[in-house]
Amino acid sequence: MTLTSPSSGIATGPAPEPAPEAGGAQAAVRRPSRLRAVAFTIGRKLIAAIVVLWGAATVAFFAQLALPGDRATVILNIRDGQAQLRTPAELAPIRAEYGLSHPVIVQYWDYLRGLLVGDFGVSYQQFRPVTAIIGEQLGATVILSLTAIFFAWILMTVWVTLTAGRGPRVRGIGALVDVVAAGLPAYWLGIILLLVFALGLRWFPVIGGTGVDGLILPALTLAIPLAGFMAQSTRTEFERALDQPFVISARMRGMGDWDVRIRHVLRHATIPAVTLSGWALGATLSGAVVVESIFSRPGIGSVLVAAVNSQDLPVVVGIVTLVAVFYVTVNLLVDIAYTLIDPRLKAS
Amino acid sequence: MTAVSTASVVTPPLRLSRLPWGLYAAGLLGLLLAIAAIAPQLLATHDPYALDYAHALRGPSFANWFGTDESGRDLYSRIIFGARESLLIGLGAAGVGIVLSLILGSLAALAVKPAAVVVDRVVEVMFAFPALLLALLLIAIAGPSALTEIFAVGLGTAPGYARMIRGQILSAKNSGYVEAATALGHSRARIIGAHILPNALRPLVAVFALSVGQSIVWASSLSFLGLGVAPPSSEWGALLDAGRGYITQAGWLEVVPGLVIVAVALAATTIGRHLQAYLEKGEK
Numbered sequence: 001m002t003l004t005s006p007s008s009g010i011a012t013g014p015a016p017e018p019a020p021e022a023g024g025a026q027a028a029v030r031r032p033s034r035l036r037a038v039a040f041t042i043g044r045k046l047i048a049a050i051v052v053l054w055g056a057a058t059v060a061f062f063a064q065l066a067l068p069g070d071r072a073t074v075i076l077n078i079r080d081g082q083a084q085l086r087t088p089a090e091l092a093p094i095r096a097e098y099g100l101s102h103p104v105i106v107q108y109w110d111y112l113r114g115l116l117v118g119d120f121g122v123s124y125q126q127f128r129p130v131t132a133i134i135g136e137q138l139g140a141t142v143i144l145s146l147t148a149i150f151f152a153w154i155l156m157t158v159w160v161t162l163t164a165g166r167g168p169r170v171r172g173i174g175a176l177v178d179v180v181a182a183g184l185p186a187y188w189l190g191i192i193l194l195l196v197f198a199l200g201l202r203w204f205p206v207i208g209g210t211g212v213d214g215l216i217l218p219a220l221t222l223a224i225p226l227a228g229f230m231a232q233s234t235r236t237e238f239e240r241a242l243d244q245p246f247v248i249s250a251r252m253r254g255m256g257d258w259d260v261r262i263r264h265v266l267r268h269a270t271i272p273a274v275t276l277s278g279w280a281l282g283a284t285l286s287g288a289v290v291v292e293s294i295f296s297r298p299g300i301g302s303v304l305v306a307a308v309n310s311q312d313l314p315v316v317v318g319i320v321t322l323v324a325v326f327y328v329t330v331n332l333l334v335d336i337a338y339t340l341i342d343p344r345l346k347a348s
Numbered sequence: 349m350t351a352v353s354t355a356s357v358v359t360p361p362l363r364l365s366r367l368p369w370g371l372y373a374a375g376l377l378g379l380l381l382a383i384a385a386i387a388p389q390l391l392a393t394h395d396p397y398a399l400d401y402a403h404a405l406r407g408p409s410f411a412n413w414f415g416t417d418e419s420g421r422d423l424y425s426r427i428i429f430g431a432r433e434s435l436l437i438g439l440g441a442a443g444v445g446i447v448l449s450l451i452l453g454s455l456a457a458l459a460v461k462p463a464a465v466v467v468d469r470v471v472e473v474m475f476a477f478p479a480l481l482l483a484l485l486l487i488a489i490a491g492p493s494a495l496t497e498i499f500a501v502g503l504g505t506a507p508g509y510a511r512m513i514r515g516q517i518l519s520a521k522n523s524g525y526v527e528a529a530t531a532l533g534h535s536r537a538r539i540i541g542a543h544i545l546p547n548a549l550r551p552l553v554a555v556f557a558l559s560v561g562q563s564i565v566w567a568s569s570l571s572f573l574g575l576g577v578a579p580p581s582s583e584w585g586a587l588l589d590a591g592r593g594y595i596t597q598a599g600w601l602e603v604v605p606g607l608v609i610v611a612v613a614l615a616a617t618t619i620g621r622h623l624q625a626y627l628e629k630g631e632k
Binding site (some may be wrong): 038050052053055056059063066067179180183184185186187188191192194195199215282283285286287289290293303304307308309311312313316317319320323327328 | 427452468469472473476477478479480481482484487488489491492541568569572573574575588596597599602603607608609610613614617
């Protein structure tokens, strides 16, 4: 969560500029070829994303086969919470319900077909489709996750705009806070916030309800490390942008320092953080597992922990796959947006 | 400028007096941790298992530095005695993660084309699952235990490092000295063994230190969720899990073990970062 620096992968400096285009007529001729190049790149990324999702679904399917022992017996034992040998008469309905009498390859095919229409199978424990279980809880987690990302953006932009590119001492403190914030484990941060603001100051309820005031502490718990993480790459970019010609020219036009920072530098500097959006969604959705547990909030995180405890694999696999789908989709969208926006796209 | 660049071709000598204080603090914490892991009785003030219900849930004091838990056990001594397990899990998970990512990363960078592409996609697929979820998937299959925890955390962190290692090897592969070695007619195996791997894997020492810190945090998250080492043990995450029921009366049961985990993770990160900077300085 904390230590692999995102800036190393993204801020590799500006890509080489394309050769200046000669004349308007030639640019008009070249336009279709750029369109084709964009379509081609997007198509390739789309296929790559589909391959990754197919791989993730395959991992998910085989994870369900990995429980040792006869599957129907395992399912019955998980359902009853006791380990014992079962008679064929007991096993027959389970075999029929989960299609276990078919060969594995047929089960795999059915599983993939089910995924396409949003069918994640049936819970071992709750006698209900996984989709229904997730569907009830997904809303709470998505709200938490988006609120956290929103908070993280506010915290990050304010903190970086205030401290980046100042005197050495302020810069040092700014960067140190980034690193420490990014390294804070969610469970500990959550407990500190809970102790200080809910138990000590009594500003927020201890057991988070579904209301707005129950949302703030959990969202902050996810937002602070995320903000620290994004701030590290934004800060590097921010300080680099402060020396760029467009900043100097803005200053020469008589623009004040705050105006320069907010209107020119900040916009330029947040690009790497936008690139991290897919990652941020994945991080907050998986961080929700811990946070929902601390604040006793409903959501897919709580469902996941309970399901892992009872080895209810279809539920575990369903949630994990769903988060992977979110993650890959957002990354794909960010990628496509860049392909559309960035004029430096190579025609190859 | 020229003087600097010629001087730093050789790895700079390590001058202890020039090191920043943060590194000293990290080193000191590392030393204490090593003592606690090897011979905890040297540092502990109480028997970590001695029950004393008359002094249950007492706050931090001179007698019990970090307070006591619900059975009157001394929290400080329990943390000291938990160091071995926490550290072993952290080191083990980092080891599993590095070995796994080393295999995946070098296959993706060096194997023949179709195999490399397949490995590349496998890493990509692993990367699609957030680390914690990948770990939880493994625990759901294998059931919670210390060993599962090690492999789960290792598996969770591996994709990120695999990508990094792949990048390192590729950049070494495209460098001038490899081109020179190829021109000299050296065999592929010799080029990989003598040039690419040593240069690409130098930063791995630093990455391992970073990974230990990260792994300790991940592993304690799993124990905190009740999906790792179970509470009778005084592994740090398990201490956090055990203290959760008493958060309204005895906040220190959560704050102190968490602080220890954060401090250790920060120390490992500090050492790793400095090691990284030191190795990079030597490379230029």
